[in-house]
Amino acid sequence: MLNTVVPYTSEIYGRAIVMPNLVPPVTTVDAAIAYRQRILAAVPAGHDFTPLMTCYLTDTLDPNEIERGFNEGVFTAAKLYPANATTNSSHGVTSIDAIMPVLERMEKLGMPLLVHGEVTHAEIDIFDREARFIESVMEPLRQRLPGLKVVFEHITTKDAAEYVRDGNELLAATITPQHLMFNRNHMLVGGVRPHLYCLPILKRNIHQQALRELVASGFERAFLGTDSAPHARHRKEASCGCAGCFNAPTALASYAQVFDEMNALQHFEAFCSLNGPRFYGLPVNETYVELVREESRVVESIALTDDTLIPFLAGETVHWTVKG
Numbered sequence: 001m002l003n004t005v006v007p008y009t010s011e012i013y014g015r016a017i018v019m020p021n022l023v024p025p026v027t028t029v030d031a032a033i034a035y036r037q038r039i040l041a042a043v044p045a046g047h048d049f050t051p052l053m054t055c056y057l058t059d060t061l062d063p064n065e066i067e068r069g070f071n072e073g074v075f076t077a078a079k080l081y082p083a084n085a086t087t088n089s090s091h092g093v094t095s096i097d098a099i100m101p102v103l104e105r106m107e108k109l110g111m112p113l114l115v116h117g118e119v120t121h122a123e124i125d126i127f128d129r130e131a132r133f134i135e136s137v138m139e140p141l142r143q144r145l146p147g148l149k150v151v152f153e154h155i156t157t158k159d160a161a162e163y164v165r166d167g168n169e170l171l172a173a174t175i176t177p178q179h180l181m182f183n184r185n186h187m188l189v190g191g192v193r194p195h196l197y198c199l200p201i202l203k204r205n206i207h208q209q210a211l212r213e214l215v216a217s218g219f220e221r222a223f224l225g226t227d228s229a230p231h232a233r234h235r236k237e238a239s240c241g242c243a244g245c246f247n248a249p250t251a252l253a254s255y256a257q258v259f260d261e262m263n264a265l266q267h268f269e270a271f272c273s274l275n276g277p278r279f280y281g282l283p284v285n286e287t288y289v290e291l292v293r294e295e296s297r298v299v300e301s302i303a304l305t306d307d308t309l310i311p312f313l314a315g316e317t318v319h320w321t322v323k324g
Contacts, residue, residue, distance in 0.1 A: 001230060001232070001304065001309075002038060002039065002042050003042045004230075004302065004303075004304055004309065005228075005230045005246065005248060005309070006039055006042035006043055007042070007043070007044050007047065008248040008249045009049070009228070009248045010043045010044065010047040010049035011044075011047060012248075012252055012289060012322055013049065013289075014048060014049065014050065014285040014287060015049065015050040015051070015052055015285070016049075016051060016052065017052050017054060017076065017077065017114070017225070018035070018036075018039065018051045018052060018053050018054060019054065019079060019227075020032070020035075020053070020054045020055060020056035020079055021056060021079070021081060021086070021087060021089060022035065024091070025056035025058070025091050026053070026054070026055060026056050027055060027056050027058055027061060027065075027091075028065060028069075029065060029068055029069040029072065029074050029075070032053040032054075032055065032069060032074050032075060033053075033074055035053065036051050036053050036074075039051045048287065052076040052077075053069075053074055053075055053076060054075060054076060054077045054078060054079045054114060055069060055075045055077075055078040055079070056078075056079055056081070056091065056092075057078050057079060057080050057081070057092070057093055057099050057102060058091050058092070058093065058099075059093060059094055059095075059098040059099065061099065061102050063101050063102045063104075063105040066078060066102055066105055066106060066109075066111070067105055067109060070106075070109050070111045071109075075111070076112070076280065076282075077111060077112040077113065077114050077151070077280070078102070078106060078111065078112075078113055078114065079114045079115075079116070079153075080092075080093055080099075080113060080114065080115045080116065081093065081116045082116065082118060082119065082120050082133075082137075083120060084120050085116050085118045085120050085129075085199065086116055086118075086199040086243060087199070087229065087242060087243055087244060089116070096137060096140070096141055096144075100144075103141070103145055103148060104145065106148060107145045107147045107148040108147075110149060110281070111149070112149045112150070112151055112279075112280060113148055113149065113150050113151070114151045114153050115138065115150060115151065115152055115153055116153055116154075116199075116200075117130050117133040117134065117137075117138060117152050117153070117155070117160065117200075118130050118133050118199070118200055119132045119133045119136060119137065126201055127184075127201065127203060127204075129200065130155070130156055130157045130159065130160055130200050131157055131159040131160075134159055134160065134163050138150075138152070138163070139163075142167075142170075142171070146170075147170070148170065149170050149279075150170060150171050150172070151172050151173065151174060151225075151279070152164055152171065152172070152173040152174075153173075153174050153225060153227070154174055154175065154176050154179065154200060154225055154227045155173045155174070155175055155179075155200075155211065156179050156200040156201070156202070156203050156207060156211070157203055157207045157210070158206055158207045158209075158210035158211075160173065161173070161207075161210045161211055161213075161214045162210070164214075164221060164222065165214060165219060167221075169221070171221065172221040172222065172223065172275075172279045173221065173222050173223075174222070174223055174224065174225020174227075174276075175211050175214075175215060175222060175223075175224075175225065176198070176225060176226055176227045176245070176247070176251075177226065177247055177250070177251045177254035177255055177258070177312065178196060178198060178202065178245050178247065178254075178312060179202065179203075179208065179211055180208070180211055180212055180215065180254075180255070180258045181254055181257070181258060182196055182202055182208065183202055183203060183204060183205045183207070183208040184201070184202045184203060184204060185205065186202070187201075187202050194236045194237050194238075194241045195236055195245065195310050195312070195314065196245065197236075197241060197243055197244075198227065198229065198243050198244050198245045199243040199244075201243075212258060212262055213262075215258070215259070215262070215264070215267070215271055216259065216262035216263070216264035216267065217264075217267075218264070218266070218267040218270065220270065220275050220278070221275065221279060222271065222275065223271055223272070223275035223276040223279070224251075224255065224271055224272045224273075224276060225276075226247050226248060226251040227244075227245075227247075228244075228245070228246055228247045228248040228251065229243070229244025229245060229246060230244070230246040230248075230309055231244055231246070231309075232304055232307040232308070232309060233301070233307055233308045233309065233310055234307055236310065245312045246309055246310070246311050246312060247311070247312035247313075248311075249298070249299075249302075249311050249312075250298055250311055250312050250313045250318060251312070252272070252289070252291065252320075252322055253291065253296075253318040253319070253320040253321060253322065254312070254313065254318065255268070255271070255272065256268060256291050256319075256320035257318065257319050257320055259271070260293075260319070260320070273285060289322060289323075290322070290323040290324070291320045291321065291322055291323065292320070292321055292323050293319065293320055294319075294320070294321040295317050295318070295319055295321075296317070296318055296321045297315070297316070297317050297318075298311060298312075298313045298314055298315060298316050298317075298318060299311065299314065299315075300314050300315045301314065
């Protein structure tokens with residue numbers, strides 16, 4: 001799988017924040033170095049690509065390991081998954097108190113915390129889990145550690161858009177192409193579309209519109225985050241299918257289409273290439289990628305060794321194309 005999907009990212013992007021939710025998860029400096037090498041080995045000759053590694057936070061993680069990884073340039077950030085919130089998150093955090101020593105160290109280091117913002121209590125409706133996370137976890141955490149730099153990953157709700165917009169300079173958000181292009185009607189009306197199923201799940205139209213308005217406004221603390229998650233076709237089209245959209249091949253064209261529809265192309269470059277590095281404290285890439293307003297048809301599937309991979313927008317026409 002890795003050898004198949006990496007080139008779709010490295011062909012277009014100069015770097016990517018790499019998620020650590022492997023089996024087993026990436027919880028040590030050595031594991032991150034090994035994973036980085038596996039990724040680099042899959043990058044085709046001629047592609048200039050830097051994987052930016054992250055650490056998977058667990059209840060038992062040693063703050064010294066986090067500090068070592070950050071100081072040695074191995075860890076760019078750390079990722080908080082509430083236990084069982086998404087794919088391969090069973091090792092995730094059971095309570096903020098359990099990782100407070102790690103978070104305090106990160107605050108001191110200026111190391112970004114990337115958050116999958118959903119509560120996982122069985123009694124909380126899946127469509128309410130992000131909004132409930134803000135009030136019960138995110139806001140108390142930021143009150144407790146006001147100097148902690150936080151990226152609210154792949155936000156999906158009006159609540160989150162307003163929360164980040166009204167926050168200070170230490171709070172940012174990423175937004176996926178699927179949450180800008182679609183809402184839960186697209187996934188559920190007229191039949192279930194498993195290739196739109198991801199976590200956090202698509203929400204109502206009013207939430208989709210709030211996300212679109214946030215990016216179209218040129219808000220500087222919102223930036224590209226594809227959350228691209230490849231799963232073999234038989235694992236998506238199943239009685240209990242996996243969550244995740246493999247959007248690496250089509251994400252940039254999808255974002256361009258949204259900004260074009262919102263008459264906001266003047267903010268497109270910043271969303272894709274400037275806002276993220278500014279928040280992370282990273283240099284802006286020196287090379288460019290060019291898109292042209294030219295229609296192309298997305299392939300129906302991508303071959304794997306023993307299955308196929310269905311890309312985001314498979315078989316559909318996109319109105320922008322990456323040049324060259």
